[in-house]
Amino acid sequence: MLESLTKHPVGFISGNLYEAQQSLQDLIAHLNLDREQADSQEIASHAESIELDYLLADLPKMISSMPVGCDRIKNISTSLSNFSRTDNENRVSFHLHEGIESTLLILKHRLKGNSSLPAENCRK
Numbered sequence: 001m002l003e004s005l006t007k008h009p010v011g012f013i014s015g016n017l018y019e020a021q022q023s024l025q026d027l028i029a030h031l032n033l034d035r036e037q038a039d040s041q042e043i044a045s046h047a048e049s050i051e052l053d054y055l056l057a058d059l060p061k062m063i064s065s066m067p068v069g070c071d072r073i074k075n076i077s078t079s080l081s082n083f084s085r086t087d088n089e090n091r092v093s094f095h096l097h098e099g100i101e102s103t104l105l106i107l108k109h110r111l112k113g114n115s116s117l118p119a120e121n122c123r124k
Helices: 002-006 009-035 040-049 052-084 096-110
Strands: none
Touching: 009 040, 009 052, 040 052, 052 096
16 A cells, blocks of 8 residues: 555555545444444344454555555645746745755655665665
8 A cells, every 4th residue: 555655655555545435324224223223133244244353454554555645745845846946936045955855755666676776775
């Protein structure tokens, strides 16, 4: 789940929101069975069909991982703004180190090791 965050944070959040929505619909349906006082066999069967134990363990993790994606999007947006300086028409002093750090943040997902470039040669 989190490894997809490094590839595309918007896709990560979008995918998790869809899954969270489906999970919540399943939980609501399950709670409604209990509210309607369905028989215990029907409730147990529904719990098994929606994989209730897995859903209860996974949904909180999914929700808690979304701020990581939001923070990443915010950082990339800020870095792009700093890099392009589109919000400022006048000349401003520029810190080269900040520009390099912004560029590295934007390109971070491409600087990970792969078959042609081992991880020990990449900046972490």
